[in-house]
Amino acid sequence: MEKFQSELVKRILILQYKPFGDVLLNTGYLPSLKEKFPNVKIDFLVRKPYDIVLKNNPNLNEIITFENLTGIKYFFQRIGLIKNIRKRKYDLIIDQLKGSGSGIISLFSGAKYRLGFNEHQFNWVYNLRTNEGSPKFTAARKFDLLKPIGIDKLSYKIEITITQDAKNYISNWLNKNDLSNSKIICVAPGSPVKSKKWNSDNYAKFCDKIIEQTDYKIVFVGAPDEQNDIQNVISKMSKGAFVAPKTDFIKAGALLQKADLLICNDGGLNHLSIAVETFSLAIFGNTDPILWSGHELGNHFYLKNNNWNYSKDDSFGISIEQAFAKFEQILALDNFPQK
Template sequence: MSSIGDIVLSTSFIESVKNKFPNSQIDFLIKEEFSDIVHHHPLIDNIITYNKQSGINGLISVGKALKHKNYDAVYDIHNVFRTKLLSFFFKVSSFKQIRKPRLKRWLLFYTYQNFFKKDFSHIKMYHSLLDMTENLPKTKLSVSNSEIEETKQYLSSNGVNEKFITIVPGAAWKQKQWSVENYNNLIDRILNTFSFKIIILGSKKDIICDQLSTHDRIINLKGETTLRMAMSILKLSNHTIGSDTGLLHISEALDTPVTMILGPTSKETGANVVLNNSRIVENDSLWCKPCSQNGSRKCYRREQYCLSTIDSNIVFNSLNQVVKS
């Protein structure tokens, strides 16, 4: 797996595999840069990493090593060039690969014709390899007790000893990112309505984190945490707010509900929530949405209506309903 969101969504499939084959050993192949995400996962016996920088030769080395393990079943829920290459190292009878709806997505993005079923989701797509369509497990990740205690101490040293909400304003693609003005308006409403403190999470590249309001109840941890500590913060958080990004999916997999602000992506591209008290905020009446798989395509309209039409009041009202419930 090679994106945070896909990795998180795959944990639902892992649980189903374990339920179907309770005595099985499960190995999980993942890009090295993302391997921390699945550490301490109770159902994964071995984490096998692939360094993207090693190129084709490195991938072939991984394939040769895996060939000698004689797996009873190999599930490819990614279906990209790298996994197609790896398929040559396994028995044809043991290798099972999902069929991605590439044509449907192309038609959706470029002709605006939606041929997806109403109940389509990435999790259901993965489970097609097990012929399962109902009662699918939620996503699940784990952090250890020691990680939680270390994070509590870290937060305490930053003045956080009570309930807090986490905001993840950044995104891999700018087109998925809600505006600074809207985030600041939302933050003001949260501070004036609730007693929560607010933690800002993001990488060093997320410039938007530096553009948000400052306040003695706002703790900006942009670039200050490891991925594992960020996961522990999300586990301890009362709620998480942000775009369709990996950390929002991680939050849900750690049982922390989210308010997900959807711009150019949709459930057909993998943007969805799994917890009952999570919420999606989007303008789903636009003919041009979704426009790409991951939000990378630049908007060709006069303005990016999928985000500009979502103001802070809409998001706050959604958040308020969840907090009150």
């Protein structure tokens, strides 16, 4: 493999196309990368609309975007994208993905150094390689890839810029619904991945129990394609709840800043709660909370039944009683905020 010489690096490109949560987790190591290469131009290649996560990040110089195309349009777009990358003359490509697409971009990028994991199916593309380390939260795990370029510390802080426009948008909605002075819990029952969705009956009963036994208001939040999941839960509830207005990822962050707690499945909103420092309780199905929950941070919690075997049983082996007991434990913590 190539011997790395940091003094030769003047331009860096990071590859992580999607989704919202995974792109957000990359922000954790950007300060360390900037510290290692203070005078180097650092760019990020990401697919729209996930670029919104990176806007106004102080550690990036430019965000390069592309559309999600298919067929012949994808082919010609990819040729144009590679030409654009070659024209920019990057010295180092950091490929945080493990797919064929990012491998091809890395191979034809023209970069002197191409950094990727040994576990990548096209690992021969990379002249700087390393192994994934021991299981840990993915924001910390992303540092594993940076060891060949001299970065091995695991200190990270996931960052996102919540704009004043987003804050005003949420504040206005809260005012209109007489929620400005209410205690709020956000609930996100949706997911684009079916095996990540806790049973809607359980969500409905869990939310009803929270409303019955506490003075919290429930505000449901989710992406546009998760609204059916939200309405499905609401239709099974006996108590009233609120549905957040149309939000993008930044506005969702502004809403979470107003909440005391997020209850959700494994997904991007759980990572967003880490970035905006709102407590969370994530309910896990067949994914690994060690990798995806951020539990070691002290204010992000999860429920997982390790003896449960997914076979069309979307209860995940987690009862309403177990969920509510965990909820009460979180509320009883000395550091639990009352916003």
